[in-house]
Amino acid sequence: MLQTAKATFHRNMISMIRAYPWSFFLSHILSGIYTVLFAYFTYTYVFEGVLDSRFSNYAGTNDYLSYVFLGGALFSFAVSTLMNVSRSLITEQREGTLEALLLTPSSRKGYFLGNVTQQITRTLLEFLIILIFAFLLGLQFKHIHFLSAIFIWFCAVIGFFSQALLLGSVMLYFRDTYITQNTLFVTMAFVSGVTFPIGYLPEWVAPLSWMMPLTPALEAFRHSVLEGQGLAASGSQLLHLSFLSFLYLIVGSLGIKKTEKIVVEKIFS
Amino acid sequence: MLIVDGVSKVYQSKVREKLWKTTYKEVKAVEDLSFQIEPGKIIGLLGMNGAGKTTTIKMCTTLLEPNSGSITVDGYDAVKDDRKVKSLVNMIAGGERMLYWRLTGRENLNYFGNLYGIKEATLKQRIDLLLKEVGLEDAADTPVEQYSKGMKQRLQIARGLINDPKYLFLDEPTLGLDAPIAKHLRSYVKTLAKEKNKGVLLTSHYIDEVEELCDEVYILDKGRLILHDTPERLTASVFKENSLHIWVPALPNRTQKELEKLLRTYHAKMEIKQSIDLEEIEIIIKTEQEITSSVLALLSNHQLTVLKLVVEQPKLEDAILHLAERRIG
Ligand SMILES: Nc1ncnc2c1ncn2[C@@H]1O[C@H](COP(=O)(O)OP(=O)(O)O)[C@@H](O)[C@H]1O
Ligand SMILES: [Mg+2]
Numbered sequence: 001m002l003q004t005a006k007a008t009f010h011r012n013m014i015s016m017i018r019a020y021p022w023s024f025f026l027s028h029i030l031s032g033i034y035t036v037l038f039a040y041f042t043y044t045y046v047f048e049g050v051l052d053s054r055f056s057n058y059a060g061t062n063d064y065l066s067y068v069f070l071g072g073a074l075f076s077f078a079v080s081t082l083m084n085v086s087r088s089l090i091t092e093q094r095e096g097t098l099e100a101l102l103l104t105p106s107s108r109k110g111y112f113l114g115n116v117t118q119q120i121t122r123t124l125l126e127f128l129i130i131l132i133f134a135f136l137l138g139l140q141f142k143h144i145h146f147l148s149a150i151f152i153w154f155c156a157v158i159g160f161f162s163q164a165l166l167l168g169s170v171m172l173y174f175r176d177t178y179i180t181q182n183t184l185f186v187t188m189a190f191v192s193g194v195t196f197p198i199g200y201l202p203e204w205v206a207p208l209s210w211m212m213p214l215t216p217a218l219e220a221f222r223h224s225v226l227e228g229q230g231l232a233a234s235g236s237q238l239l240h241l242s243f244l245s246f247l248y249l250i251v252g253s254l255g256i257k258k259t260e261k262i263v264v265e266k267i268f269s
Numbered sequence: 270m271l272i273v274d275g276v277s278k279v280y281q282s283k284v285r286e287k288l289w290k291t292t293y294k295e296v297k298a299v300e301d302l303s304f305q306i307e308p309g310k311i312i313g314l315l316g317m318n319g320a321g322k323t324t325t326i327k328m329c330t331t332l333l334e335p336n337s338g339s340i341t342v343d344g345y346d347a348v349k350d351d352r353k354v355k356s357l358v359n360m361i362a363g364g365e366r367m368l369y370w371r372l373t374g375r376e377n378l379n380y381f382g383n384l385y386g387i388k389e390a391t392l393k394q395r396i397d398l399l400l401k402e403v404g405l406e407d408a409a410d411t412p413v414e415q416y417s418k419g420m421k422q423r424l425q426i427a428r429g430l431i432n433d434p435k436y437l438f439l440d441e442p443t444l445g446l447d448a449p450i451a452k453h454l455r456s457y458v459k460t461l462a463k464e465k466n467k468g469v470l471l472t473s474h475y476i477d478e479v480e481e482l483c484d485e486v487y488i489l490d491k492g493r494l495i496l497h498d499t500p501e502r503l504t505a506s507v508f509k510e511n512s513l514h515i516w517v518p519a520l521p522n523r524t525q526k527e528l529e530k531l532l533r534t535y536h537a538k539m540e541i542k543q544s545i546d547l548e549e550i551e552i553i554i555k556t557e558q559e560i561t562s563s564v565l566a567l568l569s570n571h572q573l574t575v576l577k578l579v580v581e582q583p584k585l586e587d588a589i590l591h592l593a594e595r596r597i598g
Binding site for chain 1: 280327330331332333334351352353355356359360365366367368369370371372376379380381383384385386412428432
């Protein structure tokens with residue numbers, strides 16, 4: 001498994017350096033920055049800095065800007081990870097290498113592990129650039145609990161990765177990248193507490209919020225970055241996140257295994 | 270030994286009849302197929318387009334699961350022990366797919382070698398050797414997107430050999446290759462079987478290719494096995510009849526009589542067709558012997574001008590039709 005992971009990491013690194021569509025990189029950063037800017041302008045000019053009294057109640061903080069900036073940054077990180085991992089097999093299929101890959105006795109877990117670790121080298125950079133930008137606009141780091149923030153970020157990666165496996169098998173099954181992906185991303189932006197606390201949402205949306213790993217990840221991340229809390233404060237969020245990761249990892253792995261077979265049957269050559 | 274035992278494969282494909290209504294269409298791609306591949310032997314799988322050759326190969330290489338029947342490779346089941354089987358087999362298909370175009374030739378082989386779990390030192394040696402054998406040493410560090418079609422195909426061959434497979438499947442490997450490259454590939458395949466003791470299964474449209482390489486031939490038609498024989502016996506029994514088409518402006522009775530007499534001595538059959546405008550006559554002669562020159566000599570003795578002459582080699586299509594008829598009859 002590790003040999004496959006290492007080789008896949010290396011392979012992706014080479015292709016990225018040789019022919020990465022850098023417009024992707026830019027568009028990920030830009031969409032993160034837009035989220036941040038949008039929130040900034042709405043807050044400053046529409047609400048004129050005045051918050052609904054419910055906000056601090058729901059969000060646990062009065063610092064709306066920092067709240068949104070973190071949301072935007074982690075959201076765009078989630079989107080990048082989901083997109084990169086879930087597209088990997090369908091890209092192999094489109095480029096005609098899927099069969100060559102499936103001919104080998106390589107571990108699929110190793111393959112995805114190699115993919116995700118390589119992609120993190122890039123998505124992490126995107127994430128940091130967005131955070132720096134948000135910092136310039138007023139994101140507060142003064143309370144940050146550094147270790148727990150990193151730990152939570154790491155758990156979030158696992159969550160997004162597992163969710164990506166499931167998304168990937170759905171995309172592979174329908175051989176669609178655009179509709180499936182974008183529906184998920186728009187929903188995620190709305191229900192996971194990216195720009196406003198989920199407390200504002202009607203009750204029937206709650207199950208959707210609950211299903212997104214981004215929801216608990218974001219709550220826990222805000223606890224540690226904005227409120228400077230240790231891991232103990234985010235126990236229930238971490239439990240929630242681990243549960244979703246575990247669930248999606250299992251369902252996603254099974255899904256990938258099944259759809260691989262179906263897709264080969266559909267390849268007409 | 271690779272044993273294919275009573276294997277069938279049905280594809281289900283969606284057919285959209287109306288916007289809201291889809292039905293499933295079933296295609297029986299392979300039906301009750303059995304054969305074996307021994308190490309060191311080259312097996313030919315012949316058949317027209319859509320006969321089920323590629324499907325058979327995909328099942329033998331674990332890409333597809335049969336609906337019924339079993340495939341075992343050195344005792345391992347292709348479905349249950351698929352990982353083990355994958356390490357014993359490999360496949361090379363014609364065309365330019367199955368390679369990463371952004372990577373160089375060497376990087377491709379290195380990646381696939383790692384996916385097979387080959388140790389670094391062994392892999393490095395093997396890659397050098399393979400690149401040399403397929404003549405890509407100089408292009409080893411050039412990205413594949415800059416390769417010519419022939420070079421891609423040669424790299425494809427190296428990829429197919431990277432795990433030193435015991436059984437190798439070649440799906441129309443010479444399709445679209447230039448003649449000299451195709452020839453080189455054929456002799457290489459022969460070496461693989463005879464000197465490296467690999468079991469090879471080769472599919473082809475071309476009877477010549479199969480005749481040159483194979484120890485045994487299987488002919489598939491609509492997913493069913495219709496013949497299993499040695500190539501020599503096959504060509505002797507099915508592919509022996511050439512047909513000779515000669516167009517002349519007219520065919521006087523006297524000439525026709527003489528021609529018939531000549532053909533009788535060769536046991537050849539003749540058919541005469543007149544064109545609609547009565548301007549020319551086509552003589553079709555079916556024979557197992559080489560009689561073109563005697564026929565032409567006779568015609569020229571009778572002062573007949575030959576307008577056109579075509580010699581048709583026996584075609585696989587004809588042979589399959591012929592065999593299918595014989596089976597039904
Ligand atoms: N992915 C597929 N889905 C549906 N039908 C298929 C598929 N692949 C092949 N077929 C059908 O199965 C039959 C056998 O195809 P194939 O094995 O590719 O034949 P060959 O390689 O001998 O040309 C054909 O009728 C073909 O149309
Ligand atoms: Mg085919």
